[in-house]
Amino acid sequence: MDELAEVLEETRALVEDPDLPSVRRWLERNPQGKVVGHFQVYFPEEVAHAAGVLPVRIMGAGSALQIRQADARIAAFVCSIVRSSLELALSGRLDFLSMFVVPSICDAARNSCGVWVRNFPNLTCRVLYLPHNTGSSYAATYLRDEYRGIAGIIEEMAGRSITDDSLRTSIALFNENRRLLRELYRVKRETPWLLSTVEAYTLTRAAGLMPREEHNALLRRVLDLVPQRQAKRQDKIRVVFEGGFCEQPPLDMLAVIQDACYIVDDDLLIGLRWLIEDVPTEGDPLANLARAYLDQSSYSPVQRDPRKPKAQMLLRRIRESGAEAAIIAAPKMCEPGLEEQVNYIRALEAAEIPHLVLEFEEKMAVFEQLRMEVETFAESLLFELA
Amino acid sequence: MTNEGPERIGATRKESRRLLDLWWQEMTTADETGRPAAYTFVMGSLNEILRVFDFTVNFPEITALQTAIRGQSLGFLQAAEDYGYSPDICGYVKVDVGLQLKGRDHPHGKVPRPSLVVATNMCNTYIKWAEFWEHLYQCPVFVLDLPAWRGTGAEASLDSQTFQNDLRYVEAQLRELIALCERVAGKPFDVDRLREAMAEVNRMAECYHDVLALNRRRPAPFNAVREGVVYQGISNLFRGSPEGTRFFEVAREELRERIRLGIGTVPDEKFRLLLSGTACYPYFRRFVELFEEWGGVFVHSTYTVFAGGGFLPGFAYDLTRPIESLAEQLLYSAWLGFSTPMFSPQEWLAQTVREWSVDGICFHGVKSCRTTSAGLPDVREWLRTRYDIPGLFIQSDLVDPRLWAEAQIKNRVDAFFEALASRRAVAGR
Ligand code: SF4
Ligand code: SF4
Numbered sequence: 001m002d003e004l005a006e007v008l009e010e011t012r013a014l015v016e017d018p019d020l021p022s023v024r025r026w027l028e029r030n031p032q033g034k035v036v037g038h039f040q041v042y043f044p045e046e047v048a049h050a051a052g053v054l055p056v057r058i059m060g061a062g063s064a065l066q067i068r069q070a071d072a073r074i075a076a077f078v079c080s081i082v083r084s085s086l087e088l089a090l091s092g093r094l095d096f097l098s099m100f101v102v103p104s105i106c107d108a109a110r111n112s113c114g115v116w117v118r119n120f121p122n123l124t125c126r127v128l129y130l131p132h133n134t135g136s137s138y139a140a141t142y143l144r145d146e147y148r149g150i151a152g153i154i155e156e157m158a159g160r161s162i163t164d165d166s167l168r169t170s171i172a173l174f175n176e177n178r179r180l181l182r183e184l185y186r187v188k189r190e191t192p193w194l195l196s197t198v199e200a201y202t203l204t205r206a207a208g209l210m211p212r213e214e215h216n217a218l219l220r221r222v223l224d225l226v227p228q229r230q231a232k233r234q235d236k237i238r239v240v241f242e243g244g245f246c247e248q249p250p251l252d253m254l255a256v257i258q259d260a261c262y263i264v265d266d267d268l269l270i271g272l273r274w275l276i277e278d279v280p281t282e283g284d285p286l287a288n289l290a291r292a293y294l295d296q297s298s299y300s301p302v303q304r305d306p307r308k309p310k311a312q313m314l315l316r317r318i319r320e321s322g323a324e325a326a327i328i329a330a331p332k333m334c335e336p337g338l339e340e341q342v343n344y345i346r347a348l349e350a351a352e353i354p355h356l357v358l359e360f361e362e363k364m365a366v367f368e369q370l371r372m373e374v375e376t377f378a379e380s381l382l383f384e385l386a
Numbered sequence: 387m388t389n390e391g392p393e394r395i396g397a398t399r400k401e402s403r404r405l406l407d408l409w410w411q412e413m414t415t416a417d418e419t420g421r422p423a424a425y426t427f428v429m430g431s432l433n434e435i436l437r438v439f440d441f442t443v444n445f446p447e448i449t450a451l452q453t454a455i456r457g458q459s460l461g462f463l464q465a466a467e468d469y470g471y472s473p474d475i476c477g478y479v480k481v482d483v484g485l486q487l488k489g490r491d492h493p494h495g496k497v498p499r500p501s502l503v504v505a506t507n508m509c510n511t512y513i514k515w516a517e518f519w520e521h522l523y524q525c526p527v528f529v530l531d532l533p534a535w536r537g538t539g540a541e542a543s544l545d546s547q548t549f550q551n552d553l554r555y556v557e558a559q560l561r562e563l564i565a566l567c568e569r570v571a572g573k574p575f576d577v578d579r580l581r582e583a584m585a586e587v588n589r590m591a592e593c594y595h596d597v598l599a600l601n602r603r604r605p606a607p608f609n610a611v612r613e614g615v616v617y618q619g620i621s622n623l624f625r626g627s628p629e630g631t632r633f634f635e636v637a638r639e640e641l642r643e644r645i646r647l648g649i650g651t652v653p654d655e656k657f658r659l660l661l662s663g664t665a666c667y668p669y670f671r672r673f674v675e676l677f678e679e680w681g682g683v684f685v686h687s688t689y690t691v692f693a694g695g696g697f698l699p700g701f702a703y704d705l706t707r708p709i710e711s712l713a714e715q716l717l718y719s720a721w722l723g724f725s726t727p728m729f730s731p732q733e734w735l736a737q738t739v740r741e742w743s744v745d746g747i748c749f750h751g752v753k754s755c756r757t758t759s760a761g762l763p764d765v766r767e768w769l770r771t772r773y774d775i776p777g778l779f780i781q782s783d784l785v786d787p788r789l790w791a792e793a794q795i796k797n798r799v800d801a802f803f804e805a806l807a808s809r810r811a812v813a814g815r
Binding site: 072073074075076077078082102104105106107108110111112113114115116117118119123124125126127129131132133135136137138139141142145146149153301302304306330332333334335336338339340341342343345346359 | 469470471472474475476479507509510511513514515517518520521527528529530531533534535536537538539540547548551552554555558559562725728729730732751753754755756757759760761762763764765767768781
């Protein structure tokens with residue numbers, strides 16, 4: 001197996017392992033180390049990093065875990081990621097957490113924080129209210145102070161203060177990570193035959209599970225190796241995949257889609273790529289992070305920002321990536337995702353952009369029907385575009 | 387004087403009908419008369435401010451609920467689903483979407499077009515719902531962030547830095563909302579009118595608490611689900627108006643009279659219950675009956691707390707500093723009245739069980755409402771293991787009649803009462 005294939009295989013194994021081996025390895029090296037878990041979509045990981053704490057993204061368990069205990073605690077009509085994330089914790093797989101942060105993205109997630117508080121009385125569980133009133137003159141100050149409050153909890157937990165300088169160092173490190181992720185996406189967009197979506201996705205996902213220093217090294221290595229790949233461009237339609245901002249589609253679902261299409265851009269794990277430009281390192285670092293959240297950021301159904309009308313943002317993503325069509329997916333039972341889907345579909349219809357609408361669940365295991373739908377969609381388009 | 391007592395019985399119902407008709411009349415004529423309409427929500431309505439600018443105020447949660455009670459929600463739900471809304475989306479949203487798409491013709495009258503939308507984040511779905519109107523009508527949408535219940539550690543207290551930070555944010559937003567209202571309504575802000583409305587809210591809150599507290603009596607003079615939904619409606623629609631306060635005075639008088647005459651809401655009260663969540667409105671009467679058939683009375687509900695205006699015990703605006711005080715009370719309501727009863731209700735429930743002499747709690751999981759329902763199974767389990775409080779979990783929806791499985795629900799309810807009865811027998815009560 002060549003070097004790149006080996007790295008990619010290792011990364012895939014890592015992201016599919018519900019026991020989070022990369023975190024456990026970090027703890028072996030740092031026996032006193034603390035870990036902060038944070039739920040989707042966005043969390044300013046720099047704040048944890050600046051205290052020497054490892055931020056770990058809790059992204060559900062896909063189909064790797066049978067949900068047993070969580071079903072008795074969370075109603076059946078709640079999306080899978082909320083339940084499988086709780087299952088990870090109830091089954092002891094997250095016993096290393098010292099803190100768990102739930103951004104107030106939706107009603108299900110916020111409610112799940114209450115469930116965590118009741119079930120893990122020794123764990124600090126915190127809702128992070130990210131502003132929806134982004135037009136308010138006070139939003140950035142509020143968010144800066146909210147970050148400061150979280151920093152205070154982390155400082156106490158880590159027994160170490162978070163200085164402006166340590167924050168600046170962390171911001172610089174994460175800026176580099178974001179730059180590398182942008183590069184990864186550029187490669188996927190411009191030469192999708194060299195880097196598939198499943199590969200780019202697993203590489204991105206790994207960012208939430210390992211120290212960013214290591215992740216930066218991983219991305220650099222991959223980005224060096226990818227151009228040497230021998231692969232030919234195929235006759236496939238170029239699509240944007242939208243709907244992966246929170247609950248994650250199964251890797252096999254992405255594989256089915258990429259068999260028929262090049263996914264040239266997407267919103268998968270958008271929280272890891274939320275900040276789209278470098279965060280300034282001079283000045284008040286927490287204020288910079290807060291400003292960046294508001295002003296230098298991507299979009300998702302769970303952030304209200306009238307400056308970024310979501311349908312317009314999607315059309316822009318399609319345009320800028322040179323896509324010919326879109327796949328508009330939403331997780332089952334996901335209120336914000338399903339609501340936004342209606343909006344997206346209307347906009348795509350108005351703009352006469354071909355699109356396929358899908359619903360998924362992270363634990364889906366059968367893809368025959370999906371394969372047929374995607375293939376039919378892709379073939380009809382290829383025929384039309386020919 | 388001698389005639390006063392009997393006359394009071396039934397007065398609340400009459401007055402509620404009169405007020406609801408009044409509201410619908412105002413809604414129905416708003417577009418014709420050119421009076422601007424604001425859409426807002428029960429958790430953090432800001433009716434105090436909207437009133438100052440003479441907006442006709444539409445509460446789409448209430449209009450949706452009314453279609454269900456009238457047995458007419460299904461057509462609206464289907465219209466929304468035909469438009470692309472998934473069966474998994476909040477039923478209130480879909481009823482309203484259907485209503486908007488069908489020309490805003492409601493069984494009770496005409497819903498006006500929105501000139502302004504005010505939505506808090508107390509239910510995140512409010513925001514998505516507001517965005518639907520924004521797309522349909524291109525109207526301004528003001529999202530008022532109320533950072534609230536945080537989980538471990540942080541408290542709703544003026545001593546807490548988090549709370550202070552939240553407060554500054556809320557106050558700044560209120561000032562921005564006022565400026566927006568001035569632009570939309572085309573009239574200047576009048577702080578004295580705000581003070582008047584706030585003074586009315588103070589009076590209403592006091593009466594509202596008195597009314598709820600009367601249900602500590604045995605037999606309970608009202609059903610916190612059947613009458614509770616009316617109280618909740620009026621407390622929102624007429625928040626800040628003298629009619630609203632008057633309604634709760636009438637209700638208080640009637641309930642006191644009922645207590646004096648020994649009239650309970652059921653003839654033979656056997657079990658006192660607490661509802662966590664909302665009822666199923668397409669089968670509202672049946673929902674309550676299933677419990678009443680066993681002599682079960684809902685003496686309280688989380689709904690009367692989070693949907694009833696968020697009035698907390700001791701709620702009072704300080705009229706000498708209206709905006710600051712509005713921000714402060716709103717934030718307290720958001721923490722303790724809206725978000726805690728939804729995400730972390732266990733201590734409140736346990737306390738109410740003690741203070742209202744409750745025998746058991748009914749947890750109603752509303753399929754399309756994650757806000758009120760997502761964590762209910764866990765809360766039930768927590769109360770059972772910690773405090774040995776019996777809990778029943780049933781599931782349907784608030785407006786979708788397709789999700790009501792009567793036989794199944796009845797079986798569960800019956801089994802619950804049988805268990806309560808044998809518990810009582812064992813305890814020798
Ligand atoms: S998948 Fe949707 S409903 Fe579930 S936590 Fe994420 S945003 Fe919320
Ligand atoms: S999700 Fe629940 S609380 Fe939110 S609008 Fe719908 S019914 Fe109301």
